[in-house]
Amino acid sequence: MSGITISNLTKRFGSNTIVDDLELTIDEGEFVVLLGPSGCGKTTTLRCLAGLETPEGGTISFGDRTVFDAKTHTDVATHRRNIGMIFQSYALWPHMTVRDNIGYPLKVRRKKEALRSGAVDKAAAMVDTGHLLDRYPSQLSGGQQQRVAVARGLVAEPDLVLFDEPLSNLDARLRDQVRTQIHQLHQRLGFSAVFVTHDQSEAFALGDRLAIMKDGRLEQCDTPQRVFDEPGSDYVAAFIGMGNRLVLTRHHEGWQTANGDVLDLGSRSPERGGADEIIARLRPADLHLHRAVEDAPHGSTVLHATLVTTEFGGRHYDVLVDVAGERLTLQADTREHGAWLPTAEEGAPVVVSFNPTDVRTYAADPARSAERESVAV
Ligand SMILES: Nc1ncnc2c1ncn2[C@@H]1O[C@H](COP(=O)(O)OP(=O)(O)OP(=O)(O)O)[C@@H](O)[C@H]1O
Ligand SMILES: [Mg+2]
Structure with missing residues (x-):
């Protein structure tokens, strides 16, 4: 795989255009932060990338593999896109142990060899949750649950990891800890990522590039330094401090x-x-x-x-x-x-x-x- 290309992506709900002719490329291994106010279409964009929404127009390619094309009705199923997802609400299965939660993506993708060869233990260890494998989600703190969700998102070695405001339910200290952990994991594992937030300090800390969104379109897409030094519009300037x-x-x-x-x-x-x-x-x-x-x-x-x-x-x-x-x-x-x-x-x-x-x-x-x-x- 070499990078993700989103072209002319359009998603409507009823008569409302939520994602409006969106253009974005994510280079292989790049960490792109999608930044914007509530309701501007960030989650909808991620859901389109994940194959959880069917857009009305445009194409999405992972490397040279087209996973979505409105014209040819190509729409590759979520579990065949090789992506990891980490949400704001940790979305762990309450009736499964931490071990089964982390192993779930491997089970769905029938990666039996990975399950047998200790991939779950390795993923748990990456986020310091190796000692929690036999517990149930209700027996964990919020910070521990989110770290388990990160391990589950990464266990299948996805090409693209989608993060939807994963830190916003955590208190300030835990937010910094988990943020640093995500940063280190990205540097070590080199996955491509789209990370949604409306927190500018998170965006500056994590992003190789920041994509600032307004009403379903990109207002500016540039390195954190460029966005900080030269906000491209009054809207971007207001949004980044x-x-x-x-x-x-x-x-x-x-x-x-x-x-x-x-x-x-x-x-x-x-x-x-x-x-x-x-x-x-x-x-x-x-x-x-x-x-x-x-x-x-x-x-x-x-x-x-x-x-x-x-x-x-x-x-x-x-x-x-x-x-x-x-x-x-x-x-x-x-x-x-x-x-x-x-x-x-x-x-x-x-x-x-x-x-x-x-x-x-x-x-x-x-x-x-x-x-x-x-x-x-
Ligand atoms: N399934 C749906 N049906 C109808 N409208 C929807 C649906 N999902 C989202 N919307 C609308 O699309 C718009 C964008 O929603 P989206 O969840 O993508 O925003 P967001 O940028 O993620 O906002 P937030 O920061 O609050 O999470 C909102 O106006 C929302 O009400
Ligand atoms: Mg959202």
Whole structure:
């Protein structure tokens, strides 16, 4: 097998198009993370890959083997696609022991030799569950159940492993542990994987490439570093942590906020002749709080704001400020701001600065601009 190719994949439920002409390739051994908000079609895409849904259009190939083709009515059954599946709900059989659960895919595929030669023990050992083989799922913790599900997903040495938010039912500490284990197993075993999540830190940690999905289509597909550095759209920027959004209008050589600050966006300033309204996106970590303009570093871009709330977070305060009705979040160092910030009142004037290289700009949503114009008229 050499890689998986998905072309023009379309899946509808009734009149709703859930997966919309999707194009994606997964190289052999590659770990692709499918990232997107609830309802955008992530699970449906995995189910199409697994052969659990019949798409209305498109093709899916595993290497040079076509497993689905809407035109020729090719639709290879799930158990003949050689895939492993690991879900959010561990989906272990309650009436089977851990040994029988892990061995189940081998039984279904009639891999008797593997069953006899200790494949189940090997898979269990990979995720530290070798001592649990005689227990039933109800006698395991959530973290142990999910590790058993990982062993079951990998036992038959699948070409492609599908993960559907496998960590989201685990508490923070276990989530980190199981995530690291999945990462190590992928490096050791080299299977191809599609891993669905809506958690950006999971996506950055695990993905060779991130595929960001919106309404059944891919909005951007690139390495974690590229997606982090250059989110391809306002939607992607918002989704991968650039939660701060400011609408700016053109003002001579600069860009103006709704309360009249003219900002220097440096090399991120769109060319002249383009739109007169843009969206600026910034990460909370790239915004800095000051009491006055003079305190902002030389060369930084400054904004006048008012304080909304301050919450103590240990090393830093989580701060919410207002810029003419738009809310920005940032973190302020406790040692630097502890003397004044906790007692500052709501509505107090503050200054926010950022380095112009950290801003990303996008064309404003045309529907929104039209709405503003009609209000102005
Ligand atoms: N069997 C079905 N029949 C009808 N509609 C469905 C069916 N399965 C999913 N949908 C709809 O398809 C859309 C996408 O669902 P899907 O489960 O793929 O989303 P998702 O991206 O996995 O979301 P989440 O992050 O919440 O799991 C949703 O609007 C859902 O209601
Ligand atoms: Mg889902």
